[in-house]
Amino acid sequence: MIYSSGTFTFLNAVGLVGLLTLLIPILIHLFNRSKGRRVVLGSVEFLRTAAMQRVTEIRLKQYLLLAFRLGIFTLATFILAEFAGNIAGDEDRESVFVTPMWAQSATDTDWQTLEENHPDAVVHRIEGDDTAWAHIHQTLTEREHSGTIHIYASATAGEIGSSWPEFAQPVTWHFSNTSASAMDSEQSYNILLVSNPEQLSILNNLQTAFDRLNQHRAIDYTVTVTAPNALQNQTGTLFDWLIWLPETSELPDLSGFGIPPKKALFFARGSRPTDETVTLPDYPFSRFHISEIGDIQSGHAAWITGSGTPALVTFVSNGAMWHQAGFNLGAGSSDLLAKPEFPIILLSLLQETEGKLDRALTDPVYRDTAASPDGAGYSHPLSDLSAWLVLLIALLWVGERILSERQSRDR
């Protein structure tokens, strides 16, 4: 069973402080009159027969009452601590995350292989929410999880949303062959990157983004960096993409570089007017929750990412030949280039996967039909345990009441 691995843990470990409440029934047990107030008699000989008959029952009742009360407080604390049985696990153990597309396309053999490869790991199935990664990342960080993280995913861009969390733990990616093969033809890019020398920090960020794509999406790329004034040296070379960083009012003639139509990305700073009306659904960013603000009809629109970072600031369509996308890159920590979602945005741009993404990500179907309790990105079936815990508390409470009332009547 894919969810059966893992040990008990608590989503809100601080809630376990509630276990201190166990002192209450213990103190009641120690000091309660029901334990038997002390009365001095001249002789207890007359009670010896009675004692033999009753003492066992009395003690049994007392300990049963204590057990009921301890159980009530313990279960209440567990609920408080969001008791769950299959999330994370021990800090040192492996955790396996499965993306919706992987789960959708995986065969029984894939699942079997996964379980064989990670017999002791806790397996989490990500549900296709854009915040899933961030949520998992936060959860693992809170638990100080230090074990290896295995991510089973397809190689399709954007599958995991626009967020690309930085895991402190070692992450091993496992891409499904099916997805990877589908993307084989688009796995290699020859990129001409035009940059001024003072734009080294931007170059570094781009390099990081490409490295990540290479690492996590098996993208092979060759980037040729050149200055604008040395551009002519690259004439005759075929490039898949041109990335233009220097600020300029218009792109140079790129006809000699063999760049296919609509393959120029014009990264720029500052707002520029648009020459053509482009609607959001037509653009790959739609998968990444980029929304439009302002009035694009008037040429003063800007697109921002889900995290509020300005993205596309200009979009120039040069007839049927070029799409010139202007981005507010910058080198600052708040600029798009520094955002964790940038690599996946870049990937979607490079692969022009708009249509593919839409097809691939339509209504993922999961093997497990258990609904996510909070839509936070992954399901933990044992969260349903809370209902059982509440029921158990109710039963314990009834038992406690019955015993208490019986003791009260005895008094």
Next chain:
Amino acid sequence: MERFLDPRTLSRIKDLPLVAKTVADGFLHGLHESRMRGVGVEFSQYRQYEEGDDLSRIDWKLFARSDRYFVREAERESEISVWFVVDASASMAVASEDADGWTKLDYAKHLIATMAYIAGRQGDSIGLMALYDDSAAITPLGTGDQHWSALLRKLVTVKPGQRFPAEDAAKQYLPLLQQHGMVFVLSDFYQEKSEIYDFVNRLAGKHTEVIAMKLNCDDEENFPFTGPVRFEDAETGEQILVNARDAQQIYKTARDAHTEEVRLTLLKRAIELTTINIDAPMDQALYDFLRNRSRVVR
């Protein structure tokens, strides 16, 4: 108005002689007004006519009033000795839980003080022996107010020990008590083996009349406890946890059996047993005791 003196009221009076005199005076006054004239402190002055008695000793005036023959014994020819022996074991330090009054030992002290006062007024010699562990606090026989005061001072010093002396230890005090007279033994008759029985049985002799007074408190008689209670034995410290309500019947049965056993054991030696509730008025206890005794004498 309540005729008898509430022991709770008396317990607030810390002056032992005052309590004794108060009880004695009230008791004697009650006797004076009662129909039991002739059986009070002066019980030795009158007795019912018996065949062979000298007719001249019949009190004809009393006959005229009561239509019964009483023999006048104007004064006893010789005083008797009256010993008061009190069991000062730990079980005697028990009182009713809610009574806020005397323990059995406290009650015994006041009862002894009162009876000693009455006996002293008759001119009897009075003595005290408090037995605990292997020791005894003793006030030898004597007469007069000063001796009564000395006896009271000794009484005040008596503290409860742990147990009634074992047979061998108690035996040494017997010669002192075995004189012509009466010995009041005040005890709850809770014993480890049969040391109290042995002591009392040895005490009863040809010339020594033993009167046993068994002291109980309300809690011991009625067992009013409910719920889980850890009962602790005053002498052994042993604790027994029981549900008191469930144990009540068993306790009462066992206790009644014990009382009957005490009665029968003493009866074999012709020892009279009087059971006294320390939470009832003391003068009433005295009154009842003498009334019962008068029946026995008759």
